[in-house]
Amino acid sequence: MRVISYGGGVQSTALLVLAAQRKIDFLTFLFANVGDESEHPATLAYVREIAAAYAGRHGIAMHELHRQRRDGSIETLWERLHEPRLRSIPIPIRMDNGAPGRRSCTSDFKIKVVAKWLKERGATPRNPAVVGVGISLDEIHRANKRRCEPYEQIDYPLLDLALRRDDCVQIITTAGLPVPPKSACFFCPFKTVAAWRHQRRYEPELFEKSVQLEAVLNEKRAMLGRDAAYLTRYGVPLDRAIQAIPERPEHLDSGCDSGWCGS
Incomplete structure (x- = not known):
């Protein structure tokens, strides 16, 4: 069994084109949707x-x-984040010092979901499935961070072909497809300030939902006697952080284009 973990972004869409051209040997793509109210609408x-x-x-x-x-x-991830009895926040919300907290969202809503599908179809430690992940050459440092389960063998087709993200964009456009938007939950704490500013300016409804989510999570933390935590690294609520930080050129990069979440 050979599958691609598809994230809906640039790298994994390039894998889709390469598979269509039969340049890589994968004919099954798995998109683990963390929830229609959690994934960015443009990605869906x-x-x-x-x-x-x-x-x-x-x-x-x-x-x-x-x-x-x-x-x-x-x-869905959004439902879990609003669970009244929530004690552990599954997204990497940031502490006062800006460091992201521990997360379980990738494991619970992506890796385990794909794992269940594979195991139901016969993947075992003795007969593992090959799971292709869209990590390109310019982010090769992420390759050894991908958690590997006993029933799967991780493959990196873009690395084998020595392709970078720019190459992936070219592959997609040459195939006549539009370049996909950056793939990530719209409230992901790994967003850059530029990405948050972009959301506030061009997607105000999503930004307001992110602000409200941060407030809900801090209400839960306060009830548990824990310090406040935030969606940015600046130690203040999201609306204040994005309003206060001076504008400067910054990449929008943050997401899970490869098929699994990254930082």
Whole structure:
């Protein structure tokens, strides 16, 4: 079994094009959706309206996966963050010193979701599935951070082909596809200040939801007797942080284009 962990961003969409061209040996793509109210709307639109259609035209199976509870209902990251009895925050919310806290969102809503799908279809430690991840040459340092489970063997097709992110953009545009937006939860604490500023200016509804989420999480922390934590590294609430930080050129890079979340 050979699958691509598809994130809906540039690197993993380049893998989709390469698979369509039969330049890599993968015909199954798995998109682990952490929740329609958690994923960026532009990413969901790209995956469902562009990538899935392209995959279908080229004989590639694309599956959208969700985390399921024992009763079969879908659990989303947004729901968990608003769980009344929440004691551990699953996203890497930042402490007063700016350092991100521990997170379980990637494991629970991406890695384990893909794992369940693979194991249900026969992947075992003795017969592992090959899971392709879209890490490009310019971010090779991320390759050894990918957690590897006993039932899977991680593969890096972009590294094997010595492709960089710019190469991935060229592959996508040459295939006649629009370049996908940066893939990440819209409230991810790994966002850069530029990305937050962009959200505040051009996606005010999402920014307001991020502000409200930060407030909800801090209400929960206060009830547990814990210090406040934030979605940025500046130690103040999001709306104040983005309003106060001087504008300067900064990349929007932050996300999980490769198919799993990165920092």
